[in-house]
Structure formats: C-alpha cells, structure tokens
Amino acid sequence: xxxxxxxxxxxxxxxxxxxxxxxxxxxxxxxxxxxxxxxxxxxxxxxxxxxxxxxxxxxxxxxxxxxxxxxxxxxxxxxxxxxxxxxxxxxxxxxxxxxxxxxxxxxxxxxxxxxxxxxxxxxxxxxxxxxxxxxxxxxxxxxxxxxxxxxxxxxxxxxxxxxxxxxxxxxxxxxxxxxxxxxxxxxxxxxxxxxxxxxxxxxxxxxxxxxxxxxxxxxxxxxxxxxxxxxxxxxxxxxxxxxxxxxxxxxxxxxxxxxxxxxxxxxxxxxxxxxxxxxxxxxxxxxxxxxxxxxxxxxxxxxxxxxxxxxxxxxxxxxxxxxxxxxxxxxxxxxxxxxxxxxxxxxxxxxxxxxxxxxxxxxxxxxxxxxxxxxxxxxxxxxxxxxxxxxxxxxxxxxxxxxxxxxxxxxxxxxxxxxxxxxxxxxxxxxxxxxxxxxxxxxxxxxxxxxxxxxxxxxxxxxxxxxxxxxxxxxxxxxxxxxxxxxxxxxxxxxxxxxxxxxxxxxxxxxxxxxxxxxxxxxxxxxxxxxxxxxxxxxxxxxxxxxxxxxxxxxxxxxxxxxxxxxxxxxxxxxxxxxxxxxxxxxxxx
Amino acid sequence: xxxxxxxxxxxxxxxxxxxxxxxxxxxxxxxxxxxxxxxxxxxxxxxxxxxxxxxxxxxxxxxxxxxxxxxxxxxxxxxxxxxxxxxxxxxxxxxxxxxxxxxxxxxxxxxxxxxxxxxxxxxxxxxxxxxxxxxxxxxxxxxxxxxxxxxxxxxxxxxxxxxxxxxxxxxxxxxxxxxxxx
Numbered sequence: 001x002x003x004x005x006x007x008x009x010x011x012x013x014x015x016x017x018x019x020x021x022x023x024x025x026x027x028x029x030x031x032x033x034x035x036x037x038x039x040x041x042x043x044x045x046x047x048x049x050x051x052x053x054x055x056x057x058x059x060x061x062x063x064x065x066x067x068x069x070x071x072x073x074x075x076x077x078x079x080x081x082x083x084x085x086x087x088x089x090x091x092x093x094x095x096x097x098x099x100x101x102x103x104x105x106x107x108x109x110x111x112x113x114x115x116x117x118x119x120x121x122x123x124x125x126x127x128x129x130x131x132x133x134x135x136x137x138x139x140x141x142x143x144x145x146x147x148x149x150x151x152x153x154x155x156x157x158x159x160x161x162x163x164x165x166x167x168x169x170x171x172x173x174x175x176x177x178x179x180x181x182x183x184x185x186x187x188x189x190x191x192x193x194x195x196x197x198x199x200x201x202x203x204x205x206x207x208x209x210x211x212x213x214x215x216x217x218x219x220x221x222x223x224x225x226x227x228x229x230x231x232x233x234x235x236x237x238x239x240x241x242x243x244x245x246x247x248x249x250x251x252x253x254x255x256x257x258x259x260x261x262x263x264x265x266x267x268x269x270x271x272x273x274x275x276x277x278x279x280x281x282x283x284x285x286x287x288x289x290x291x292x293x294x295x296x297x298x299x300x301x302x303x304x305x306x307x308x309x310x311x312x313x314x315x316x317x318x319x320x321x322x323x324x325x326x327x328x329x330x331x332x333x334x335x336x337x338x339x340x341x342x343x344x345x346x347x348x349x350x351x352x353x354x355x356x357x358x359x360x361x362x363x364x365x366x367x368x369x370x371x372x373x374x375x376x377x378x379x380x381x382x383x384x385x386x387x388x389x390x391x392x393x394x395x396x397x398x399x400x401x402x403x404x405x406x407x408x409x410x411x412x413x414x415x416x417x418x419x420x421x422x423x424x425x426x427x428x429x430x431x432x433x434x435x436x437x438x439x440x441x442x443x444x445x446x447x448x449x450x451x452x453x454x455x456x457x458x459x460x461x462x463x464x465x466x467x468x469x470x471x472x473x474x475x476x477x478x479x480x481x482x483x484x485x486x487x488x489x490x491x492x493x494x495x496x497x498x499x500x501x502x503x504x505x506x507x508x509x510x511x512x513x514x515x516x517x518x519x520x521x522x523x524x525x526x527x528x529x530x531x532x533x534x535x536x537x538x539x540x541x542x543x544x545x546x547x548x549x550x551x552x553x554x555x556x557x558x559x560x561x562x563x564x565x566x567x568x569x570x571x572x573x574x575x576x577x578x579x580x581x582x583x584x585x586x587x588x589x590x
Numbered sequence: 591x592x593x594x595x596x597x598x599x600x601x602x603x604x605x606x607x608x609x610x611x612x613x614x615x616x617x618x619x620x621x622x623x624x625x626x627x628x629x630x631x632x633x634x635x636x637x638x639x640x641x642x643x644x645x646x647x648x649x650x651x652x653x654x655x656x657x658x659x660x661x662x663x664x665x666x667x668x669x670x671x672x673x674x675x676x677x678x679x680x681x682x683x684x685x686x687x688x689x690x691x692x693x694x695x696x697x698x699x700x701x702x703x704x705x706x707x708x709x710x711x712x713x714x715x716x717x718x719x720x721x722x723x724x725x726x727x728x729x730x731x732x733x734x735x736x737x738x739x740x741x742x743x744x745x746x747x748x749x750x751x752x753x754x755x756x757x758x759x760x761x762x763x764x765x766x767x768x769x770x771x772x
Contacts, residue, residue, distance in 0.1 A: 101652030158657075184657065267746060296749040369654045399654060426654045483653065508652070 030059060038063040065089065070528050072110055072134065073553065076577035077118035089128035089153075090119070096531050096571055098506060099133055100158060103533065103569070105557065107584045111135045111161070113143070120147035128153040128179075135159065141166030145173035153179035153207075164191030164215065171197040179207040181234075192217035198225055205229040209236035211260045211291060216240045227252040233285075236260030239293045244272050250279035258288035264318070265294035273302065281305030290314030290339075297324045307331035314339045316365050326351035337361040342377035342399060349382030353389025361395035362386055366426065369399070380407035380433070387414040394452075395420040402433045403460060408442035418450040422457035428484035428509070431461040438462055444469035447477075454501075457481040467491035471498025479504040492516035496523050506531040514541030517570075521545065524552055529573040537567040539590075545572065546590035553579055554590045677752060683711045683729070683760040694752045700744055707731060711760060718744035724763065733758045 037059050040046055043066065050060040065088040069075060072094045094110025112134045119126050126148045136159050144151070151174050156162075159182075170180065171194050192215035198205075205225065210217070219241070226232060232253050237246070241262030250256070268276070283306045292300075295318040307313075310332050315325070316339040325340065325348040335356045340348065342364050352359065364378055379402040387393060393415040403425050412418065423442075431437055439460035446453065447469045454476055458466060462485035470477065471494035478501050486492065492512040495502070496519055504527065513536035524530055539556065546554040557569035579589040677694040690710055697703040704715050716727025723742050724730035731743040735754040743751070743758070 098652060098655075100657045101655050103652045265750075267750070296753075298747045298749045366654065366656065369656045399656070424654055428650070428653065481655075483655075509650075 030055070033059040034063050038065075041066065043068045061085065067091065069093065071573055071575075072112075072115070073577065073580050074528070074573060074575045077115050079577060081118050081122040086125075087119075087123045088125060089130075090115075090123075090126065091130045091132075092134060093132040094134035096506070096529060097133070097504075098508070098531055098533070103508075105584060105586050108557075108587065109135075109580065109582050109584070111137070111140075111582065113137065113140045116140050116143050116147070124148060125150055127151060128155075130155040130157075131159055132157040133159065135161035136166070137161045138163055138166035138169070142169040145169040150176060152176050153181075155179065155181040155183075156185065157183045159185065162190070164193050167194035168197045171195065172199075175199070175202065176204055177202075178204050178231075180205070181207055181209040183209060183212060185212045190215045195225070196221040201228075203228040203230065206231045207234040208232065209234065209260070211236040211238050213238055214240075219245050223248055223252065232256065234258040234288075236290065237262050239263050239291075242266050243268060243276055243299070247272070247276040247279045250276075250283060254282055255285055256283055257285050259283070259286055259291075260289075260314075261291035261293075263294050264292045264299050265296060266299075268299075277302040277305065284309065286310060288312040288314070290317070292318040294318075295320065295324075297321075297327070300324060300328055303328070304331045308334070310335060312337040316341060316363070319343050319367060320348070321345075322348035322351065326355070329355040332356070333358075335359055337395075339363040339365070341365050341367050343367050344378075345376060346378055346382035346385065349378060350385040353385040353387075356390055358392060359386070359390035360392050362390070362393065363395075363397040364399055365397075366399040369426065377401055380404050383407060383411055387411040391415055392417065394418055397422040397424075397457075399424045399426060401426050401430075403430075403439065403442070404432050404434050405437065405439060405441040405445075406434070408439075409445040412445050412449040416449050417452060418446065419452050420455040421446050421450065421453060422455065422481070423459055424457065425460040428459075429461045430459075438465070440465040440469070444473075447473035451476065453477055455479040458485055459483060460485075463487045464491040464494070467494040471495050474499055476501055478502060480506070482507045482510055484509045486510045486512060489513055489516035489519070493519045496520040502526075503528045505529075507533070507535060509534040511536055514538060514544070517541050517545060518548075521548055524549065524572055525574050527574070529571065531569075531571050533569040535570075537570055538565050539567050540565075542567045542570055543590050551575065555583065556588045556590065558586050558588065679733075679755055679757050681707065681710070681758040681760065683713070684762045684765070686711065692758075694755065699748050700751075704731065704743075707758075707760065713760065715760070720745075726763075728763050729760050730763055731758060731760050 033055065037046075037049060040049065046060055046064055050057045061083050062085055064084050065086055067080070067084060067087045067089070068091045069080075070093050072092050092112065092115060094112075095104060095108060098104065099108065110133060112131060120143060124147065127150050129144065129151075130153075136156060141162055144154070146169070154170060154174075154177070167190065170177070190213045194215075195210070195217040198221075202225075206229070215238070217238075217240070222237070222241075226235065226249050233256060235249065235253060235256055236258070237249070237260060239262055241249075243262070243264060243266040246261055250259075280303050286306045287309055289303070289306070289310055289312070292315060307328070308331065311334055313332060313335055319341055320328075320343060322344050325344045329335070329351050332355070336358055338352060338356065338359060338361070340363070349364070352362065364382075366377060378398070378400050380400070383396075383398055383400070383403075384407050387410070391414060394417050396418065397420075400423075403423065408423070425439070432439055432442075439462055442460070443456070443458050443462070443466045446456065453474055456470070456474065456477060456479070458481070464487045467486060467490075470480070477499045480495060480499070480502065489512055491510070492507070493516055495505070496516075502523070508531075512532065517532065517537055518541060520530070542554050542556055546552065551574060553573055553575045555571045556567045557571070559568045583589055678691050679694060681690045681692055692706065692710070694703070697706065700718065708715050713729045714727060715729050715731055716724050718724060732740050733743055733751070733755045734757050735741050736756065740759070746754075
C-alpha cells in the first residue's frame with residue numbers, strides 16, 4: 001500500500017500549510033479533509049477511504065456517523081468504540097439467514113446487549129438503531145430507552161427475545177421517537193400494552209409498523225396516536241385491526257405513503273363500505289400497500305381508488321385467485337414491486353405481465369409449502385408470461401413445483417437485467433419437467449445472460465455443470481444459495497475459484513466435502529460468511545480449516561444424535577474479534 | 591410410492607449410495623441425520639401436522655425456505671376454493687326422502703343457486719327480502735354456518751356465504767317464518 005499517493009504526483013513541496021496538518025506533503029489540512037469526508041455516506045466508499053493512508057484513516061474514523069456491521073461477530077464492541085468517535089446511527093446484523101428457516105438452535109447468539117452497553121458509553125448521542133436477525137431482550141430495550149436522549153428510530157427485522165415490557169420501555173421513554181418499525185418478528189406472543197404507553201402529548205411519530213406482532217392493541221389509543229402525529233407517513237397495523245377501524249385511522253392520516261391494513265374481511269353495512277371506499281379514494285399519496293388478510297373479491301374494490309400511485313403492492317398475506325388479482329392490477333399501472341401468493345396461478349401471472357409494464361420485482365410465495373400433493377400453484381408458464389410483459393424485471397423470487405430449462409432460457413433473454421434471481425423448485429432435485437434433464441442449462445443461461453447478477457438461488461436437479469457455469473460467467477455474484485445440488489467437490493470449487501465478488505455462500509444437503517471446503521481457504525477471508533449443512537464435512541476438515549486460517553471463526557453446530565466425525569452444520573466467518581465467548585454448548589468453536 | 595405418481599423422479603435422481611438399493615433405505619443412509627432432525631424438530635418448527643400421510647421425503651427441516659411467521663399466516667388461510675376440488679355441500683329438503691349434494695362453486699350468485707335448488711327439488715323458493723326473508727314462499731333456504739348456527743340464505747354477501755356454508759336445508763315456509771321475522 002502506497003503510504004502517500006500524492007508523493008507520486010508533481011506537487012510543490014513547500015506549499016504554505018498553516019492549519020496544523022501533520023504531513024508536510026499533504027495538500028489538505030485535517031479539517032478540510034474531514035469536511036470533505038463527512039459528505040461521503042456509503043460505508044463501502046468510506047472503507048476504501050480509510051485504506052489510503054494513516055491521515056485518511058483517522059479523518060475517516062472521526063467523521064463516520066453511520067455504522068454498518070454485516071456480521072455482529074466479525075468485530076467486537078470494544079474495537080468499534082476505539083475506532084469511531086461520533087456514531088449517530090447503527091445497522092447491525094446477527095444470525096445467518098438460515099435461522100429464518102429454523103435451522104439454528106434457539107439460543108445461538110447474536111444478542112445485542114453487549115453492543116448496547118458499549119453504545120451507551122461511547123455514543124450517548126445515538127439516534128438510530130436498525131437490527132436484523134438479532135436477539136433483543138426486554139432488558140436491552142430498557143437500556144436503549146434510557147441511555148440515549150436523542151434516540152429517534154428503532155427498526156427490528158426478524159428479531160426475537162422481547163415482549164410487551166420491552167416495547168413499553170421504548171414507547172414510554174423515547175420522547176423524540178420518529179420511527180418504530182417491527183418487521184417479521186419471531187416473537188409470537190407480544191402483548192399490546194406498549195401502544196398505550198406513548199405519552200399524551202407525544203406527536204413525533206412518522207413511521208409505525210407493528211404488522212407482524214400478534215398483540216391486540218387498544219384501538220382508542222391507536223386512533224388518538226394517529227390523529228396526534230401529523231407527520232405520520234408509514235402506518236402498518238396488524239391483523240387485529242378491522243376494516244371499519246382502518247377507515248377511521250385513514251381519515252386521520254390522509255398523507256400516508258405506506259399502509260399495511262388489518263383484516264380485510266368484515267361484515268360491513270353499505271354505509272361502512274362506502275366510507276372505507278372513500279377513505280381509500282382520499283389516500284392519494286399511497287405508494288406502498290400490504291396486509292389485506294382474508295381479502296375477498298367483495299371487499300377488494302374498496303381499494304381501487306388508492307391504487308393509481310402504488311409502486312409496491314404486497315399481497316403475500318392475501319389468498320387471491322387469478323380473477324381477483326387481474327381486476328386489482330388493472331388499477332395499478334405504476335407498479336414496480338409485486339408480491340403474491342401462488343393461488344393466483346399462471347393465469348394471474350399473465351395478468352401481471354399484461355398490466356404491469358414497469359414491474360421490476362416479483363415475488364411469488366407458496367400458499368402451502370408442505371403439501372406435496374398440491375398440484376396447483378404456478379409453473380414455468382406463469383414466469384414466462386411475466387417475462388414477456390415486464391421487460392424491466394430485475395428481482396425475482398419464485399416458488400414453483402414445475403420448471404423447464406427452455407423456459408428459463410427464454411425468460412433471461414426477455415429480461416437480461418436480473419440482479420437477483422431466486423428460483424425455488426420446491427421438490428428437491430426435481431429435473432426439467434418436460435425433458436427430465438438436470439436444470440443446468442437454465443442456471444447457465446442466467447449466469448451467462450444476466451451480467452449484473454448479484455444474488456442467485458438455485459434449485460432442482462443440478463450437476464457440477466451448473467457450478468461450472470456460475471464460476472465462469474457470474475462475475476458480479478455476491479450471494480449464492482444452494483440446496484440439494486451438485487455431484488462432487490468440483491462444483492463448490494468452481495464457484496470458489498470463479499466468483500471474485502462472492503461474499504455469502506450458503507449450502508445445504510449437497511455432496512461437497514472437505515476437499516471443497518479447503519479449496520476456499522484463502523477466499524473465506526474475503527467473504528462475509530460460509531454456511532454448510534448436511535454436506536459431507538467432517539470435524540477433521542473443519543479443524544484443519546480453523547488451524548490454517550486463524551482469522552476465521554469456524555463454528556460447528558452439533559445436532560442430537562449425530563456422531564463425533566460428521567460436522568452437521570458449519571458456519572465460517574471472518575473476524576477480527578477472535579472466537580466468540582457467548583456460544584451455547586451445542587456450538588463448537590474450533 | 592411417492593415417486594410413482596411423481597415426475598419420474600426416481601429414474602433421474604442423483605444418488606449418493608450404491609445403485610439398486612431400496613428408496614427408503616437410500617433416504618436414510620445418505621441423510622441419516624436429516625431424518626433424525628426432521629423428527630425432532632418437526633414438532634416445534636412445523637405448526638401444522640397435516641392429516642394426510644407424510645412420506646419420509648415429505649418434511650425436511652427448513653425446506654422449502656419459507657419463513658415460519660409466513661407459514662402461520664398461510665395455514666390459517668386455507669380456503670376451500672384453493673384446492674380446486676369443488677365445494678360440495680349436502681342439501682336436504684323437508685319431506686324429501688334423501689339428500690342431494692351440490693357444488694357451490696358452480697354458482698356465481700344467490701340467484702343462480704336458488705334457481706338450481708328450485709329445479710332440483712321441484713319447489714318454489716321465491717324472492718329474498720332483507721326485511722321479510724322468504725315470507726310468502728312455500729319453502730325457505732337455510733344453511734348451517736361454520737359456527738354451527740342455522741342462517742337464512744341471502745343475508746350475507748355471496749363470497750362470505752360460500753366460505754361459511756357447511757350444509758343447506760330447504761325448510762317449509764311455515765317453519766322458516768320465525769327466521770324471517772328477526
């Protein structure tokens with residue numbers, strides 16, 4: 001690393017420098033450098049800046065205010081506190097993604113408490129905290145509520161560990177709160193008392209999302225809150241809020257840009273029906289709409305008046321048929337993102353193709369993921385139909401029970417701009433529906449055609465050929481998810497050798513063994529993490545990896561009844577903090 | 591057994607063991623821990639225990655990769671329409687010796703349904719009114735809803751009716767009078 005790149009330029013070395021800069025050749029006094037750097041937001045850019053030279057490293061660390069840590073165990077709170085001085089907002093991620101699918105023991109870790117203790121000491125002016133897949137206890141929430149007088153925004157995505165008491169602490173004490181956003185919460189039984197704890201004169205809320213909490217909140221308190229908070233622009237309520245209650249909330253908040261409704265099924269009188277219809281008609285600023293539990297064709301039309309400006313429609317909680325979807329989409333010409341359940345079937349997706357020319361993202365979820373005899377849902381035909389009508393598609397998540405190579409090849413010819421391609425053929429190792437061949441050509445086409453591809457999930461019957469294609473063509477790939485695929489170690493090796501930008505690799509139920517694992521020795525330090533479960537790894541191989549690469553944490557999760565030789569679930573990640581101290585007994589750190 | 595009805599999976603499936611071995615044995619040899627995990631985690635991770643048979647291959651932990659909170663929502667939402675096999679309900683008529691069965695999905699609205707019932711039982715049901723029910727008609731159609739209550743056909747929107755109707759009973763007008771007057 002060149003300690004001072006400016007030395008190689010032609011510069012007058014006797015430039016007057018009265019502002020106390022430490023380096024005689026430096027053009028910029030520290031204060032100027034800091035001023036310039038304070039305008040840089042992206043943490044990737046800042047990381048690059050910090051590598052230039054010692055001056056820049058210091059200037060950067062004094063001016064960084066947004067902290068992003070993609071793996072909470074890659075660094076320790078102490079190291080962070082030593083380096084950065086003025087952090088105002090923090091984004092922290094914990095558990096590996098497969099924890100979403102119940103593959104980790106409950107007490108695996110990623111507890112935020114030690115971070116909060118450090119933040120309370122080092123960053124008392126903290127304003128925002130955004131956590132993903134972390135455990136947050138009530139005690140932590142209390143600490144949070146009482147330690148940061150300027151705290152404004154709390155966002156919890158896929159977090160667990162808290163109850164009503166923790167939330168009560170937040171709503172009682174955080175007088176400047178503008179955002180309380182709880183998504184995909186894993187805590188099922190959270191009482192509803194927290195909502196009533198906002199003080200009587202509290203009015204700063206702009207974002208409120210409790211759609212995934214099962215709690216029954218006091219509607220009276222909610223209505224009062226909504227009418228007090230004149231700047232409220234995002235309101236996402238849970239299923240317990242009824243349609244006519246929703247109508248009253250909408251009347252108080254005509255400026256909403258994002259709404260998640262409660263239950264959309266209720267016996268309404270004609271008058272109530274009109275009222276809710278007109279409330280939606282008046283919500284001219286709505287861009288994002290979700291919720292809609294139990295929506296039926298009778299009540300969906302009340303929405304139509306609010307649909308013209310919609311850019312994101314999330315119907316993943318509404319079990320709709322094709323006709324209902326088609327009618328609804330006819331009112332949503334500006335849709336960029338659409339999430340649906342596969343009960344809309346291919347016919348519904350045809351409607352997507354014809355009604356949503358601006359669509360960039362489509363996610364199709366299975367109504368019943370475990371019903372193997374369920375021959376309905378969507379097939380390759382639906383996906384094809386969407387690709388014909390929605391040429392701007394960049395993000396797809398598609399659960400299906402039937403797919404063909406030919407269809408995927410055509411789809412990526414229609415839509416070459418995919419950045420995220422997540423295809424889940426739900427029956428493991430299922431071949432091409434028409435030809436019975438492996439699905440290698442499908443994913444080969446994706447890798448070849450979609451040069452901007454950053455995230456890929458593969459499925460179906462796949463040989464090593466798929467991974468040869470990925471290694472050869474997917475040069476921008478950052479995240480790869482593999483399940484029930486591949487023929488030998490070679491598959492994994494191709495990916496490790498061929499994808500320069502790979503950051504996250506998650507593998508389950510594949511015939512990859514120690515040779516494959518060890519072929520990526522050098523690579524893992526350049527990645528955030530590697531997950532391998534139900535593959536052919538042994539403890540010996542994992543120990544070897546741990547020994548060779550001291551800056552990697554190699555963790556093995558032992559399942560009940562497994563022997564001493566096999567390594568069932570292996571999680572490898574780079575860390576400057578050394579092995580973690582809070583692992584439960586089922587997690588061995590090698 | 592699972593595979594015979596499936597897409598010839600057996601013939602093309604990649605195996606990790608020796609060829610010529612039995613299917614279920616194959617499963618247990620290559621994924622011994624997986625099955626164990628399946629059985630121990632199934633109770634906690636999958637909230638539903640389907641009444642149908644589960645073949646050994648059916649339930650794999652964490653697959654398909656659908657989040658558990660979403661699973662909960664979807665389980666509650668299983669509407670009869672979504673299995674595509676029709677919504678057959680029994681229809682009895684007072685005085686008739688045997689019952690009939692009709693598929694509610696064949697009808698788009700109450701008018702179609704009542705006309706069909708009139709044809710099937712050779713009776714007159716007449717016209718529904720919110721205030722009077724089927725007063726004045728020889729027969730009045732009633733149904734048992736999800737809660738077990740007997741309701742007058744026509745009070746709730748059609749969509750709500752077909753999801754909550756469990757069986758129909760065509761009552762003699764004189765007996766139904768009480769319902770209509772409520």
